[in-house]
Amino acid sequence: MEETQPLLIASLPEAPRKPKSKVQKMARKAFKGTAHLSNLLPTGSVMGFQIMCPVLSHQGQCPTIASRWLTCFLVFVCALSCFLLSFTDSFRDPRGKVRYGLATRTGLYVVEGSITLTEEEKEKYKLRFLDFVHAFMSMLVFFAISMIDQNVIRCLFPVPSEDIKELLTSLPIIIGVICGGFFLVCPTRRHGIGSPLTKE
Numbered sequence: 001m002e003e004t005q006p007l008l009i010a011s012l013p014e015a016p017r018k019p020k021s022k023v024q025k026m027a028r029k030a031f032k033g034t035a036h037l038s039n040l041l042p043t044g045s046v047m048g049f050q051i052m053c054p055v056l057s058h059q060g061q062c063p064t065i066a067s068r069w070l071t072c073f074l075v076f077v078c079a080l081s082c083f084l085l086s087f088t089d090s091f092r093d094p095r096g097k098v099r100y101g102l103a104t105r106t107g108l109y110v111v112e113g114s115i116t117l118t119e120e121e122k123e124k125y126k127l128r129f130l131d132f133v134h135a136f137m138s139m140l141v142f143f144a145i146s147m148i149d150q151n152v153i154r155c156l157f158p159v160p161s162e163d164i165k166e167l168l169t170s171l172p173i174i175i176g177v178i179c180g181g182f183f184l185v186c187p188t189r190r191h192g193i194g195s196p197l198t199k200e
Contacts, residue, residue: 060154
């Protein structure tokens with residue numbers, strides 16, 4: 001039998017790690033905070049908006065009053081779903097299956113009634129004031145995204161004034177910076193419906 005040779009990479013000594021500068025540490029924190037922005041919005045709400053907006057707004061033309069109202073209604077419904085889905089959470093049952101529930105003052109109300117949580121687990125999922133702040137911020141981020149969408153802009157503001165143009169340009173950036181900073185300091189711990197799941 002042939003003897004297997006150890007890999008060359010495994011036999012190389014590890015290079016000493018260079019200490020990170022303050023700029024590198026700050027950049028790492030900023031990127032980590034930006035990654036939390038992916039948890040802000042439920043993917044279903046954003047995808048639904050991206051699919052339905054061109055249809056309801058007729059590619060931003062909005063030829064009738066009804067199409068304008070439907071576009072506004074779509075933005076409102078998707079923003080409301082971002083708000084409400086911020087109060088959902090998930091956990092893995094003993095078999096490893098993901099279960100969803102609604103956060104309440106007493107704990108997590110599991111959608112499937114067959115699963116019961118211990119008092120300690122219920123305490124972990126209790127509704128807190130910070131959840132309302134996260135839900136409000138999530139709704140603001142969605143409004144910022146809808147203000148960038150060209151179909152919405154062309155539909156609701158067909159001939160925008162200079163003031164409206166400036167508002168539509170600067171307001172989404174301001175909302176993004178404020179909400180991004182908030183979620184950097186206070187990241188959400190919930191993994192609700194439409195949010196990325198973790199291994200835990």
